[in-house]
Amino acid sequence: MKLVIKNLKKSFGDRVILKDINFEFEKGKIYGLLGRNGAGKTTLFNCLNEDLLIDEGTFYLEENNQKKKATDIGYVLSTPNVPEFLTAREFLEFFVTINKEKIKSLKTIDEYFDLVKISKNDQDKLLKDYSHGMKNKIQMLVNIIASPEILLLDEPLTSFDVVVAEEMKELLKSIKKDHILIFSTHIMELALDLCDEIVILNHQTLTKIDSKNLTEKEFKQKIIDDLKEEK
Amino acid sequence: MKQTFITSYKLKNTYRVNSIIYSIKQLPILKKYLSDSLYSNEGLKILANVISVFIEIIKTFLFKFLYIAIVIFGLSQVYDNPQALNFLHIFVFFTFIGAILNTFMFNPSKDKYYALVLMRMDAKSYTLTNYCYSLIQTFLGFLPFCIIFGLLAKLPLLITFSLPFFVIFSKVIFSAYTLIDFKKTKIAKNENLPSKIFWVIILILIVLALGLPYLKVTINLEIYLILFILLGFLAIKSLQIIKTFPFYKQMYKQLLNPQNVYVMSNANNVETIKQNVNKQIEFDASISSSKKGYAFFHELFIKRHRKILGKTIKKQMIYISIISIIGIIVTLTIPKTHKSINNIMMSSLPYFVFIMYLINRGQSITQAMFINCDHAMLSYKFYREPRVVLGIFKQRLKTLIGLNILPAFIIGITLVLLLYLSGGTNNILNYFVLFFSTICLSIFFSVHYLVMYYLLQPYNINTEIKSSTYKIVQFMTYFICYYMIELKLPTLYFGACAVIFCLLYSLISLIIIYRLAPKTFKIRL
Structure with missing residues (x-):
């Protein structure tokens, strides 16, 4: 299965953000999406998640030459969005009930808590009293439970402490075989460490950076050169 | 000093102009043809500047006109004493209240926040120059209407001319007092949140302003002049204090x-807005829900927001019941009132449209729904699926109607009782119409607010209202309801029409919701 984006265009007024995006993201890989500030990474995600209408082009899922609409998308935002009036347990209960038919291997709520190591004390606290990083954990967890075909992650690891960040990385690696994972970040080391492919959003288009025959240092330099390059 | 004022004025004007352009950009239809370069478009900037100047003029004159014409002049006609003395009396006491509640200096406004916190301008010269400007504005705003309405109330010309000075004196003295107080206590006063003592003082001033004339006691010209001279001296001293105060920063x-x-x-501070609305969430570990799915989700939302939902409605019901009982007792004990009450019941039903508008809590409830719930949930794709949007909509509609209908029920019963007790009517249908139209109006407003929220979802990610269509609809709703106050129509016909309209409106808008809400209900990016 792969996510195919064809000739996608998006502008705000006169400002072109994405111009002719053509790319294929394959299942089983984590893609690191790198781009400078304001390059349009979030806009691209918003388009794929249908928060924004695209101006032109299309995107779809393709498997064995069969095309289908890419609607099964999970999106983890950099600022965690959770319903603050619920406890973590209530939110998970609600989420699981609503999505029961879609969730493939349904576990108990406690098992889900264990998956991201949320302690007993915190499980029945209102989400409004959670720290930024904890909220982010819940947001990530919900998306992992839903197990969408495509998972978009917008700077998700920056708010975690080193231990949790490491746990989350492992978690993402463990689920990648069943998903198309696109991971946007500013931090190159993180991208190189976690991702299988590096994709750059520059000059309103997406380009894959080939690491073949390059040492890590040369690869890094190439990425920076590509990002710097003015047209 | 002059430079500081010019800079701060330019700053204020720049964001005012930009927000005007922003609003223009948000207008439906028009927005498609307007681009981002709008903010640098000279022609449009001039237009926005003109509007900005216009707003400044309205702020200077219109409110003062309304205040003097309606509050002071209007009230001065109520009492039996010579109108000139009533006018003077009410003016003096209300001026004292204004001096406390409207200081400019202690109003934590956005202008000051931008200039002093974000732009780090010099606090002293900023305050002094802008304070002067606001005093001049106040003076100029008051002058013409004090003279016109003062003369109409038969006050001597010289006295009418002195009134704006009286206002300035009072304001300056209170500001100086507050500054001295800050020096002592190190606590800055916020004019929008007066302490309990000030509320008591304000209440006393209101009683003195409106109560004394009723007892035929008013200030006379001599007392006014003595006060004027006294305040004048104090004001000079106060200006010195204001000028030399070292701790503005x-x-x-x-x-x-x-x-x-x-x-x-x-203010555009997301965190503060969230904090404020977050405070409305109450958590009691014993409260949970045995329901499932949308009903579970919704029930917990309602239970954790009792402060703004159930409790407010309860309060409303208590107040309405008290007013109702008073109304019924009056009707029972004073037969003289029967004719007019019967008249009101038979022809002033439109007035109750406005009442129903005022008591409906739809607007604040939908706001809480967004900030504490949908703001976060709308970023999840499953939450925007048609079945989920409509499932939760249904739950919400039920609650909203259910909550708002309780006070409406009391009002409906009261109206029927009042009609019966004040002599009744030949046509028994009137009773039914009176009752059902009140209930229908309540349902109508509940549906209206929720439908507008779902169809126009006016908030952006920073929880600011960014839809001018929504604002226009809000304004139109208010305007139409307000217009109804003046309307006198036979209860039977108006009520029947209202019932039919409310039912049709609800039906049609629900059909539209089922078609469109899944598309329209999303965060504005």
Whole structure:
């Protein structure tokens, strides 16, 4: 299965953000999406998640030459969005009930808590009293439970402490075989460490950076050169 | 000093102009043809500047006109004493209240926040120059209407001319007093959140302003002149205090915290807004829900927001019941009132449209729904699926109607009782119409607010209202309801029409919701 984006265009007024995006993201890989500030990474995600209408082009899922609409998308935002009036347990209960038919291997709520190591004390606290990083954990967890075909992650690891960040990385690696994972970040080391492919959003288009025959240092330099390059 | 004032004025004007352009850009239809370069478009900037100047003029004159014409002049006609003395009396006491509640200096406004906190302008010269400007504005705004309405109330010309000075004196003295107080206590006063003592003082001033004339006691010209001279001297001293006060910077550091600024206006500080609305969430570990799915989700939302939902409605019901009982007792004990009450019941039903509009809590409830719930949930794709949007919509509609209908029920019963007790009617249908139209109006407003929220979803990610269509609809709703106050129509016909309209409106809008809400209900990016 792969996510195919064809000739996608998006502008705000006169400002072109994405111009002719053509790319294929394959299942089983984590893609690191790198781009400078304001390059349009979030806009691209918003388009794929249908928060924004695209101006032109299309995107779809393709498997064995069969095309289908890419609607099964999970999106983890950099600022965690959770319903603050619920406890973590209530939110998970609600989420699981609503999505029961879609969730493939349904576990108990406690098992889900264990998956991201949320302690007993915190499980029945209102989400409004959670720290930024904890909220982010819940947001990530919900998306992992839903197990969408495509998972978009917008700077998700920056708010975690080193231990949790490491746990989350492992978690993402463990689920990648069943998903198309696109991971946007500013931090190159993180991208190189976690991702299988590096994709750059520059000059309103997406380009894959080939690491073949390059040492890590040369690869890094190439990425920076590509990002710097003015047209 | 002059430079500081010019800079701060330019700053204020720039964001005012930009927000005008922003609003123009948000207008439906028009927005498609307008681009981002709008903010640098000279022609449009001039237009926005003209509007900005216009707003400034309206602020200077219109409110003063309304205040003097309606509050002072209007009230001065109520009492039996010579109108000139009533006018003077009410003016003096209300001026004292204004001096406390409207200081400019202790108002944590957005202008000050931008200039002093974000732009780090010099606090002293900023305050002094802008304070002077606001005093001049106040003076100029008051002058013409004090003279016109003062003369109409038969006050001597010289006295009418002195009234704006009286206002300035009072304001300056109170500001100086507050500054001295800050020096002592190190606590900055926020004019929008007066302490309990000040509320008591304000209440006493209102009683003195409106109560004494009723007892035929008013200030006379001699007392006014003595007061005027006294305040004049104090004002000169106060100006010196204001001019030499060394701690403006420290004072505004305290006053201009984002939370204060938010209380006054919607500052763009997401965190503060969230904090404020978050406070409405109450958590009691024993409260949970045995329901499932949408009903579970919705029930917990309602239970954790009792402060703004159930409790407010309960309060409303208590107040309405008290008023109803008073109304019924009056009707029972004073037969003289029967004719007019019967008249009101038979022809002033439109007036109750406005009442129903006022008591409906739809607007604040939908706001809480967004900030504490949908703001976060709408970023999840499953939450925007048609079945989920409509499932939760249904739950919400039920609650909203259910909550708002309770006070409406009491009003309906009261109206029927009042009609019966004040002599009744030949046509028994009137009773039914009176009752059902009140109920229908309540349902109508509940549906209306929720439908508008779902169809126009006016909030952006920063929880600011960014839809001018929504604002226009809000305004139109208010305007139409307000217009109804004046309307006198036979209850039977108006009520029947109202019932039919409300039912049709609800039906049609629900059909539209089922078609469109899944598309329209999303965060504005």
